[in-house]
Structures are given as structure tokens and as C-alpha cells.
Amino acid sequence: MVAYVNTETLPSLPPPKGLQGPAAWMRQNLFSNWINGTITVVLVIGILAALIPFVNWAFIKADWVGTSRDDCTSGGACWVFVYVHFKLFMLGLYPEAETWRALLVGGILVLTLAGLMIKGVPLKKYIQIFALFFFPIVAYVLLSGGYFGLPHVETNFWGGLLLTLVIAIVGIVAAFPLGILLALGRRSSMPIVKAICVVFIEVWRGVPLITVLFMSSVMLPLFLPEGMEIDKLLRALVGITLFQAAYLAEVVRSGLQAIPKGQTEAANALGLTYWQGMYKVILPQALKIVIPGIVNSFIALFKDTSLVLIIGLFDLLATIQGAFSNPKWLGYAIEGYLFAALVYWIFCFGMSRYSQHVERSLKTTH
């Protein structure tokens, strides 16, 4: 047996040429042999064949501006339909004279969100407090009116994207804390608390959202005393919030289950109470793990808001459908649905990107 002792330390060398860069990547992944090369070429031709007519229809031969369908003469998409109804799609039947109020709320919302999301904005704590506690009041007073000499606008007139955003934001903001409490309750060692949470979650999760909305708009009034009336929008909001909370509870619970028991033990051993330990130790970690699941729920909720159509609320999709059912604009359903898809997609994609950004910024390992 000959002993071996390594006496030299090898230097780190750069990788050989021709293994990196786009050309090398394509050679490896797209044209590695003649079968793959053929598939690549066929697919590229197929994609172009589908894409070129669409681009042609949607952009090149399209009409963009006008006042009626007579302005659509080029044979492509008639975006005049969207152009003419743009205000309807955004605000529904919100009174013309009060439009500024809705726009102001939108402006405050954008500024608040920017303040919360952009790094390095000062006074973040106050923006958070404003966003959580004061913005809802400000938005409600401005939109609904009835105070400070603002004429009252009934929720029947709220519509379009405005209504979609009201439902989605209220649903998300109200369901989130409720979902966390339900998740904690379901893991509680107190049997009654646990039982209540399990029943609540399983009942709401086992029922379709359409049923919940129907119940809230048709059944609930039957149980209320004569003459007592709750706003239709409010009823829908409560229904959606409770429904969403049940879903979120299970997402949050999956995060709680992923946290090792040692974390709770360490928090307890240090003298933290249950709520302190939850707030400072367990929930920050659990919620971070389930960000993808939470955002998934929020995106689903955002799109589910379109179901309020069936109880007579006119959200974005409902106003668009209403507009192309108008005899004057028959035949422009494709443009309408594409526009709806684009708006929904912008918001959902925005949420998705933002969540990925949050995930990256919360990363604490190498």
C-alpha cells in the first residue's frame, strides 16, 4: 500500500468557450439532432401561422377610435366598442357628475399601494395604518357619499372595474385575518374552539360560491325581520369574505404545519406567550412559506368576483356583456371578452409578480 499525499492546490479555471451564450444554448436545446431540429422548425412555423393573423386582426387592421359601429370599417378588430364604453366598463352606472369621486379613490389607492410596495418610502408604518384603517373609511365616504354634502350614490350604481375592485379588495383584506384565526383555531388544543373552526371551514368550503351568493341575496332577506334591509353589495361582500376565509384558513394551516415544533418550544422556553410567539415567530415563517398559496387564493377570488353577475351586481364582466348585448353593438363579443381578459390578466399578473418580489425579499439564506 502506497500512501498518497496531495501537495498541489489546483486553481479555479473559467469554463471552456462554446459552452455558454445563446448560440450554445440553442445548439444544445433546440437543434441537438435532426429530429429536434425539425420539431423546432415545425413549431416555429405553426406559432407564426397562428400569431400573424391575430396580430393583423387585433392591431394592424383594427379601428381604435370613434363613436359608433359605423367607424369600424377596416375589417379588423373594432376597439371602438371598448373606446365608447370605456367609462361604463370602469365605473358602471356611477353618476357622471360624481365620477371625480371614484377617480379620487382610485388615485388614493394607487398612491397607497405604491407607498406600501416601493422600498425606501419613508413613514411606512403610517402608510400601513392608513391603508388598513383609514383608507376603507375614506373610500366608503367618497364612493357612497351622504356626508360632507356629497350626494349619496347607492351601491346599485356602482359597477364595472370599480365594483370588481371593491369586492376583491374587501374580500382579500377581510378574509385574510379571519383565515389566520380560523387556521389557528383549527390547530387549537381547546376542543370547542377547534370544533367550531372545523365546522365553519368545512361548511363554507364544501359549498359552491354561487350558492353562497344566492343564499345571501335570496334566502337571507327571508330570515330578516319585516322592513329590515341590508344592502345587496354588503350581503355579497360578507358571503365572499366568509367563503374566502375558509379557503385561506386551510392554506395558512398548511404553512403552520410546516414549521418545526422546535420553533414553538423555543418561543415558549424564552417566555413568550402563545400570541406573542404566533405573532413574532410562527406566523411570519408560516405565511412566508404559503405566499404562493395565498396569492393563488387571491387571484382565484379576483376572478370569482365575476360571479356576482348572477345576483344582479354589474361588475367588469357583467357590464361588458351588457354592452355587447345592446342591439347597436351586436357582434363585438370577441373584442369585449378580450378586453375583459386583458384587464383581469393585468391585475392577476400584477399580484403574481408582486408576490414573487416579496418572496425574494424575505429570503434569509444564501
Added chain:
Amino acid sequence: MENANATNAKPEIAVSLRDVNKWYGEFHVLKNVNLDVERGQRIVICGPSGSGKSTMIRCINRLEEHQAGQIIVDGIELNNDLKNIDQIRREVGMVFQHFNLFPHLTVLENCCLAPMWVRKIPRKQAEATAMEYLERVKIPHQAKKYPGQLSGGQQQRVAIARSLCMKPRIMLFDEPTSALDPEMIKEVLDTMIELAESGMTMLCVTHEMGFAKTVADSVIFMDAGQIIEMNTPDEFFNHPQHERSKLFLSQILGH
């Protein structure tokens, strides 16, 4: 003696277990355990796995509940009174086998969390104390890093500093070096030896015989839920009395 001028001539008892019994379901984990730890004493607890040693020290800060008997810590009896439990946990620090640092907080935040929330100490002051203890465990320059960026030995030293920031009167160690690479065991043991020499009351579940010989006042050997033998380290390692202790020592020293 530290408490030489105390009016009571008897040494102050920090932890006292009287006929403590515990079951996991049908399984009897602790059987009539009796133990008195005087203030300033260093006790090492060893024994085969499943013998109840971890369970015993976890009962002392109520991470596990005992079902019969009496546990008195720092003059306070552990029972279902949440106020007593909170009070005891403030005075009893614990170091775990797997460190259990909070991975979403920096080293400094790990150390400041409990002092700020439990003892209501202002942030500035808590941070100053934390830096003091981080210096004592020789990692002040890692204060801004996250636990995931440190080695196992460094993490365990942070965990010790985190416990010390609460200024506990008693420290429990639950196999603090069992999850560490051999190269890192020494740095953690050195920290523990230093702590022992400063007069801290310590109960350590460990198999580090070197540590036991250096600092322990007595060694407890447990098997099947019972304390089988208790002696000074010298006597215990050189002249074990009980057959089970002899077998255990021959096995851990025999390789």
C-alpha cells in the same frame, strides 16, 4: 459559597423534583424522579436514548407536563397556573439539540425578541445587552446575519446567547452538541464551560464526558425513566456502582 451571607444556613434549592411521574399514553416515561439542584450547581444527566433524560429537563420549564409529583423551580411550584409557568420560563433558559433559532430574524433580533416582548426592555437597551452576550460567545461580528448563514457551532452559540439575554437564573441544555460536526463541538463546550465557571445553575443532558469531568458537580445516570445513579464525576466514571451504569459506560467509552 455564593450565598454565604444568606440567613438560611442551608444551600438555596434552585430546582426540586419530588416523586415526579409522567406518562406518554400508556408509556411510563418518568418514574418517581427525585432531584434537588442547589443554586450554582452544575448537573450532567446522561443515559441511553429513551431513558427520560430530555423529558425530565423539559418538565422543568413545562415544555412537557408532569402528571404526578411536584416540581418547584426558583421557589415557584409548576402547576396549571399560567402565571407560574410564565414566571418560571422567564427565569429558566433552554438550549436545544437543534438550536431552534428563529430563521426569519437576524442573530441580533433573535437575541432581542424575548427581552423586548417578555421583559419589556426598550430596543436600544436590549440590543446593547445582546451585543454583550454575543461578544461573550465570541460572535459579535455575525449579529446582522441570519441563522441560516452561520455554521452549526455558531448557531448553537447564538442560541446560548439568546437564552442568556433573558438573564435566566437556571440554564437547561438538551443535548446541545449532539447535532454538531466534531470540529464544532469544542467551541460550544468552551462556551458552556465558561458559563459554568461564572456560577450559573446548569442542568445538561449530554454525553460529553470531558465536559462532565471538567465542570459538573454531579453526574446523574438515568435508565427507563428512573434515576439510577448519582455521584461526583470522578466516582461515577471511575467506579460506577450500578450494573446498568457499568454497561453504559463500557459501551460509550469502549470504542
